[in-house]
Amino acid sequence: MDLGIAGRTALVCGASKGLGLGCAEALVREGVNVVVVARGAEVLNAAAAQLEALAAGVANKPFVKAVAADITTPEGRAAAFAAHADYDIVVTNAGGPPPGDFRDWDREAWIKAVDANMLTPIELIKATVDGMAARGYGRIVNITSSSVKAPIDILGLSNGARSGLTGFVAGVARTPIAAKGVTINNLLPGAFDTDRLKGTMAGAAKKTGQDVEVLRAARQKNIPAGRFGTAEEFGAVCAFLCSLQAGYITGQNVLTDGGAYPGTY
Numbered sequence: 001m002d003l004g005i006a007g008r009t010a011l012v013c014g015a016s017k018g019l020g021l022g023c024a025e026a027l028v029r030e031g032v033n034v035v036v037v038a039r040g041a042e043v044l045n046a047a048a049a050q051l052e053a054l055a056a057g058v059a060n061k062p063f064v065k066a067v068a069a070d071i072t073t074p075e076g077r078a079a080a081f082a083a084h085a086d087y088d089i090v091v092t093n094a095g096g097p098p099p100g101d102f103r104d105w106d107r108e109a110w111i112k113a114v115d116a117n118m119l120t121p122i123e124l125i126k127a128t129v130d131g132m133a134a135r136g137y138g139r140i141v142n143i144t145s146s147s148v149k150a151p152i153d154i155l156g157l158s159n160g161a162r163s164g165l166t167g168f169v170a171g172v173a174r175t176p177i178a179a180k181g182v183t184i185n186n187l188l189p190g191a192f193d194t195d196r197l198k199g200t201m202a203g204a205a206k207k208t209g210q211d212v213e214v215l216r217a218a219r220q221k222n223i224p225a226g227r228f229g230t231a232e233e234f235g236a237v238c239a240f241l242c243s244l245q246a247g248y249i250t251g252q253n254v255l256t257d258g259g260a261y262p263g264t265y
């Protein structure tokens, strides 16, 4: 299916690896120009080279720009907008907060989590939606987490900060920008086999003294699909939410979790 977005330009945050890179790849395959952001320049430049190789085989040869910056800072966001001003698509993403016990989290830990996983997406929405509305097309996809629907106790910082973003998005997506071709949706990953998941599984193995492969197998057994998801699958859903065809989907929380969330709604 042609998603009708070739020639559009996307800002994809947290895109040097994992789910963000999966989204950037899917958008490039659709002919979308991408500006990819991550802090570590080396991994980011390697990812950008990979995306450029992909773009060379796409009919309209979309451009790829890499911006090594921390998207949670005003300077980082300024660098992203210096690379391109009028984004048609924005994928918000940054690393998730660390797991732990809420008794150990002080104000600073909370401010950091809220900054990365709530206020940064809000700043990016604020900076782009009015321009998108004036031009008649816009797609914002916030990478959040299935923990928004089914909280995970040790991920309290994520549960809390992302719920704040979810509430904000539910309101702003339904303001008059909705009638001007702008959609805002949250894409909720369950368990995807990225470095983040590998890190949390390795941490759990160390803590419990169990073999990491045993833990991975047990976790996958609890997912109805029987496996972890791939960044490619996640990226494909993101590209669809950015498509012309998805123009009537807004203010939604779209789960991609292999059926792990057990509820009907």
Ligand SMILES: NC(=O)c1ccc[n+]([C@@H]2O[C@H](COP(=O)([O-])OP(=O)(O)OC[C@H]3O[C@@H](n4cnc5c(N)ncnc54)[C@H](OP(=O)(O)O)[C@@H]3O)[C@@H](O)[C@H]2O)c1
Binding pocket: 013, 014, 015, 016, 017, 018, 019, 020, 037, 038, 039, 040, 041, 043, 069, 070, 071, 072, 093, 094, 095, 096, 097, 116, 143, 144, 145, 146, 147, 189, 190, 191, 192, 193, 194, 195, 196, 197
């Ligand atoms: N994978 C899963 O199973 C899963 C499940 C639920 C939720 N999530 C959430 O989905 C998001 C993406 O996860 P992932 O698995 O793709 O993680 P990942 O593999 O660790 O990749 C995170 C990406 O974000 C970049 N990043 C982190 N902090 C950044 C910042 N401040 N500014 C700019 N870029 C930043 C990282 O590069 P640098 O470090 O170089 O900046 C990297 O490119 C996270 O918020 C995570 O909590 C993931």
